Amino acid sequence: MEPNSYANSRITRIASHLNPPNLKMNEHGGSSLTNVHCRAKGGTPGFKVAILGAAGGIGQPLSMLMKMNLLVSVLHLYDVVNTPGVTSDISHMDTSAVVRGFLGQNQLEDALTGMDLVIIPAGVPRKPGMTRDDLFNINAGIVKTLCEAIAKRCPKAIVNLISNPVNSTVPIAAEVFKRAGTYDPKRLLGVTMLDVVRANTFVAEVMGLDPRDVDVPVVGGHAGITILPLLSQVKPPSSFTPKEIEYLTDRIQNGGTEVVEAKAGAGSATLSMAYAAVKFADACLRALKGEADIIQCAYVDSQVTELPFFASKVRLGRNGVEEFLPLGPLSDYERASLEKAKKELATSVEKGVSFIRK
Numbered sequence: 001m002e003p004n005s006y007a008n009s010r011i012t013r014i015a016s017h018l019n020p021p022n023l024k025m026n027e028h029g030g031s032s033l034t035n036v037h038c039r040a041k042g043g044t045p046g047f048k049v050a051i052l053g054a055a056g057g058i059g060q061p062l063s064m065l066m067k068m069n070l071l072v073s074v075l076h077l078y079d080v081v082n083t084p085g086v087t088s089d090i091s092h093m094d095t096s097a098v099v100r101g102f103l104g105q106n107q108l109e110d111a112l113t114g115m116d117l118v119i120i121p122a123g124v125p126r127k128p129g130m131t132r133d134d135l136f137n138i139n140a141g142i143v144k145t146l147c148e149a150i151a152k153r154c155p156k157a158i159v160n161l162i163s164n165p166v167n168s169t170v171p172i173a174a175e176v177f178k179r180a181g182t183y184d185p186k187r188l189l190g191v192t193m194l195d196v197v198r199a200n201t202f203v204a205e206v207m208g209l210d211p212r213d214v215d216v217p218v219v220g221g222h223a224g225i226t227i228l229p230l231l232s233q234v235k236p237p238s239s240f241t242p243k244e245i246e247y248l249t250d251r252i253q254n255g256g257t258e259v260v261e262a263k264a265g266a267g268s269a270t271l272s273m274a275y276a277a278v279k280f281a282d283a284c285l286r287a288l289k290g291e292a293d294i295i296q297c298a299y300v301d302s303q304v305t306e307l308p309f310f311a312s313k314v315r316l317g318r319n320g321v322e323e324f325l326p327l328g329p330l331s332d333y334e335r336a337s338l339e340k341a342k343k344e345l346a347t348s349v350e351k352g353v354s355f356i357r358k
């Protein structure tokens with residue numbers, strides 16, 4: 001990138017929103033400030049991150065939090081609606097990441113070109129009475145389109161997939177990448193971080209601890225009984241009564257539904273999800289940078305069970321997933337729950353795969 005081009009592109013984005021009289025269209029169809037001598041030296045070193053679905057309930061706070069992340073030098077915000085406003089707004093934050101907005105499908109490939117990390121919260125959320133699987137018919141097609149463009153423009157990017165039903169959208173993304181000949185299982189991660197965030201919070205409440213000191217592995221998948229908190233492996237080591245185990249497992253598995261019902265038709269978790277997505281994206285970026293010992297739970301192409309996709313603790317590195325951590329010793333309750341979770345997961349994976357292969 002030429003010197004000043006970061007700053008100019010920032011001006012371009014603001015300009016395309018405000019369009020004052022001293023602006024003229026540049027060769028990319030945007031507008032640029034005339035008669036302004038720009039002295040900025042350019043962006044700081046860092047990663048290029050795209051958010052697809054950036055104008056949504058998750059997308060907006062997620063975009064704001066990623067603009068605050070010091071590892072991000074360029075932030076591309078893509079949506080089919082409202083990105084000029086969101087981009088203009090976020091670009092005024094005095095943090096170093098340069099923000100650019102992209103609107104509509106004919107700007108999708110530009111939004112993705114050269115990205116290191118792509119975060120996908122695009123798609124419809126649940127309303128009360130719906131399951132995540134009820135979102136399949138709309139969100140499967142959205143994820144397919146977005147992943148086709150990723151395969152073309154940033155095939156080596158790490159992909160963090162948030163759109164539900166995650167248990168099926170991750171297999172859909174994998175099939176799209178396989179078809180395109182770009183599939184690298186290490187680089188595709190379904191985001192289950194919100195389950196871990198909730199588990200840490202609820203366990204901390206019961207144990208009277210600070211949630212920041214609690215670590216609960218959550219394995220399986222991201223829907224109902226496929227969300228399996230391993231309470232026998234909580235750190236710091238804690239023992240729970242059978243009643244506590246039942247209460248905590250149920251609350252963690254139904255945390256999403258709790259929010260959907262509380263929002264009463266206005267969507268599902270957005271703010272806690274944006275927090276969780278940034279926590280996870282930051283872990284991916286630190287690992288890309290070479291930081292050691294980054295371990296997180298994620299729903300990935302997995303060798304931990306006989307299922308092709310499974311959420312468990314993985315070690316992240318410069319290439320994405322570098323190691324699967326073993327499930328560890330399970331309690332009888334967890335072993336029985338795992339068997340039930342695996343049955344449902346297998347069906348959801350198959351549904352995603354056959355959506356592309358049909």
Ligand SMILES: NC(=O)c1ccc[n+]([C@@H]2O[C@H](COP(=O)([O-])OP(=O)(O)OC[C@H]3O[C@@H](n4cnc5c(N)ncnc54)[C@H](O)[C@@H]3O)[C@@H](O)[C@H]2O)c1
Binds near residue numbers: 053059195
């Ligand atoms: N993985 C998780 O833990 C988790 C947590 C919460 C929500 N979710 C899921 O995240 C998704 C988004 O939730 P939300 O609350 O932000 O919904 P939302 O409706 O508020 O926002 C979704 C955004 O996606 C955009 N969009 C729609 N089609 C698109 C396309 N083809 N390309 C790009 N953008 C497109 C919409 O314009 C909208 O701005 C839902 O599927 C929801 O179920 C997942």
Ligand SMILES: O=C(O)C[C@H](O)C(=O)O
Binds near residue numbers: 132194260268
């Ligand atoms: O519950 C939902 O539909 C959204 C999300 O998957 C969540 O866990 O909050």
